[in-house]
Amino acid sequence: MRKRFGINGSTLVMGLYLLFLLLPIYWLLNMSLKTNQEILGGFSLFPQDLTLANYAVILTDPSWYMGYVNSMIYVVELLSSLVFEGFGSCGDLACLGGFDAVFERDASDDFGEVIKAA
Amino acid sequence: MSLILQGVSKVIGARTHIYKSDLELQNGTMNVLLGPTSSGKTSLMRLMAGLDVPNTGRIFWDGKDVTGMRVQDRRIAMVYQQFINYPSMTVYDNIASPMRLMGKTAAEIDAAVKKAADLMKLGPFLTRKPLELSGGQQQRCALARALVKDAGLVLLDEPLANLDYKLREELRAEIPKIFEEAGSIFVYATTEPEEALLLGGNTATLWQGRITQFGPTPEVYRFPVDATTARVFSDPPMNFLKLVKSGDDLLFGNGQTMPAAGDWSKLPDGPYQAGFRPNHLELSSYGAGAIEFETKLTVTEITGSETYVHLDYHGERWVGLVHGVQKLVLGRVLPVYLDPAHIYIFEKGGALVSAASYAKAT
Amino acid sequence: MAKITLDNLAHSYLKSPKSEDDYALKELNHDWVDGEAYALLGSSGCGKSTLLNIISGLLQPSQGRILFDGKDVTNAPTAERNIAQVFQFPVVYDTMTVRENLAFPLRNRGADASYIEARVNQIAAMIGMEAELGRKARGLTADAKQKISLGRGMVREDVNALLFDEPLTVIDPHMKWELRTQLKSLHHEFGHTMIYVTHDQTEALTFADKVVVMFDGRVVQIGTPQELFERPAHTFVGYFIGSPGMNVMDAEVSGRTAKVGGVTVDLGADYAMPKGRVQLGIRPEFMQLSNDRSGLPARVRRVEDVGRHKIVRLEVMGQEMAIIMAEGSEIAADTDHVQLKADAINVYADDWRVAPKGESA
């Protein structure tokens, strides 16, 4: 009996928390599927007049979608610089004597410690 | 071919893991490192493997100084207490992995893997993943990997400690057989004296970061150089008794004496420590000349064929291992007997001054 | 303290077990007598931990009942069963001191402070940790932590039973001796019902009054260490108990004699004509090498010096066997036979022991 109550308690807590997390996101989604008139015209829990027009605008008007293109360019550049930096960090490790450690483990199957540490 | 450690020591932080030690291991031998947990077995192995660099001393392999040489440039295989295999590879690929790294041909690899798997009785499991195997099989897989590597130095760090008692017994009997022909240097760390005896070869006893003795296993067992070695190499632990030599007599307990005959007559007067192994205490069938001790029985443990008796002799705690199932009353005074031929005498500092005479006969 | 009764108990981890093979623990009826020390012995996966967890209430059996002193506790939660359990790996409360750790079970039950104080000191003395009482448990060595776990298990005097789940796994051999002896003397002193799960035969035999041997989810024999050694009820018991285990050989048995590969062996008792696969079992302790052509032909393969005795590995009619010889004994060069001690032979039919005529059950 007690155990079942416990599960219900946890489920309730998680349910409420997830609801709290998802409601604002739902609302955003809800808005995105409404027409401008509907949004400003009155309050409704669901889009009465479901439309994808907003998405069409976003994906066709350059003044909107260039933002995404710029983001992508930025991310690609960031990633390439990270890779670049990644190589550098390897060298960093080597200086501290970590280099040996990293490769030694591989060579001698010395992952016991790693497992222990985990 | 040999591996020589010369004045090697290891200090990490404020703790000395290994005090200055020398050790020489010959090719084709099984070498046991015997000692309790954190006595330095693993530290010593890591030095041998090159995973750690010693603070002092040098390590020679085949006469060549390898101190500071990287692990991957040495020919070393290692097996751990945990069953360590690549979880995403099949048993076959696990065993083959070191050979693939060496760039062997597929045919060579296949032959070697099949052979190792046969030896380790893994034949039927080659296509499985390690985690689908029992603990014993997983460790066999790790051993097989060490085997195919054709390493000059194979380090086994308590490889059987995590296995069931019976499996341990079986693998323990197999390991020396399997590695006999390989012709490498084997180093095997264990906490159990019986394991050392079963593996044979040579044994180095370790205690608090020092190698107390190194030699052929039966010799170290029968002629321990000091009380510490004797204690490490005895399970149940060796029993001790305080003695005083005075003239022609050895005094102990409450005014009991025994004649200082044979080798003992040459000892200078003074306090000593006598040691004897639990299996040499007798309850009945004792020979002539046996010494009688009046002890108090605290606990008995029956193994089915033998009985362990835990005794109190004037505050010294002793264990006896006697034949047969003995129904004894606890708390009573129990006379036990000991043949003087089984007594080792150590000086107060612990060094052996006289080995038991029975040992010389065997 | 209580008598613990297992009534028709069985457990399967599957939701709807079909065949007997699906059961991790096969049907079992047994009384654990109040105040006795039991060992549950078996290899890993034999169901011994399952059984222990059912007794402690950490697991609900799929069928059957558990009774403590006749009271059904099958559905009672762990806390109501009033038992103590020590686990394989040390469980200590890191942020508490050693003293608080030991006092924890008593405090939770609202014992008064002066009693707790006295009892904790007593237990600390027992496990040899008086000096560390004021220290935080965090950072102690594994064996010290396990000693605390043992101490916490023993701190309550009123428990129905004390359960141990391979408690000495992480302990050094030398320390094992000490702790096991401690447990044993505790049992003598307080007379708790104790159940000790282990795969280590030495631990099981030395600890327990009665050993319960389990194999493949089934209890194969319950007996004193002596019974298990001398009269193993199943070839598995013969193999599992003793080091090395019992030697087993195929034979044809009729009455007081058996034929092993053409050689006649005296059995010392009348076994009539057992059916099924008939085998002889004899322990290495009861075999002897000979060079006078009596007994079974044998070839010495290897001799292992274990210190207090020697283990001789033999090949007897194509099969590997072991015998035990006394420390210092020599093996004659022309040894080619092995003799069996007649009254130490057991006869097995399809792995189960056949009782000779006239043996009381």
Added chain:
Amino acid sequence: MNKTVNQKAWFLILPVLALVAFSAVIPLMTVVNYSVQDTFGNNKFFWAGLEWFDEMLHSQRMWDALGRQLIFSAIILAIEVPLGIFVALNMPKKGFWASFCLVLMSLPLLIPWNVVGTIWQIFGRVDIGLLGYFLAKIGVDYNYTQNILDAWITVIVMDVWHWTSLVALLAYAGLQSIPDAYYQAAKIDQASRWAVFRYIELPKMAGVLMIAILLRFMDSFMIYTEPFVVTGGGPGNATTFLSIDLVKMAIGQFDLGPAAAFSLMYNLIVLSICWVFYTVMTQMDKRDGV
């Protein structure tokens, strides 16, 4: 230690040094430069010594912003850490529902800051927002653009919405590392639910919680985008936190000198608090090591 050292490795870190120089050192030095100079425009600067620092230390405006900032960080820590732990404790331990919860919980963490601001800006509006509309419906006079308390509540709830999951996920990872035997032993010891939490779960979570607190503190201390999108720092200056104030000063008013001095001090505060955390954490580790 005569470890095998490969000197060539030094060359491998040159790119990193260059990158760090460009991305961190040069901007920082620019700021330092601004902080000790004054200008009357036309790109002409002259030495002003520590004048700006002195001015900022006596600026009521900065102290107010710092006060608001500290209160804000304290409140969100006081809510997010216990709530995160509470959520973690109630999460399913394994199976489908565990993954289900993990995925849904990480959703807010994946949303860009300004989108979070937008979401709440809409969500709280009385006319078209779900939250605002319903609050108005049940008779609560809620308006985050006018009422200071409402503005604060909105900004705090938004941060809780955005970041509690991070704390919960970290705490959950800590909880997952506790072996079953601990819970079983606790049952046998008849430990209360509170005792299980206090003596088993909390100690095991302590490490990750320290990291969570540090992350949340630093992040909230530097918060900018979300409140800026929702309230724009208002009503009045009620939700003008340090970085919002800094941007107003530097870009809105073009007071580069004071803003630079301000940002250096801001930096020092964050650094010193990190140092305190670091010290506490290493002390804890040391204690563990004994």
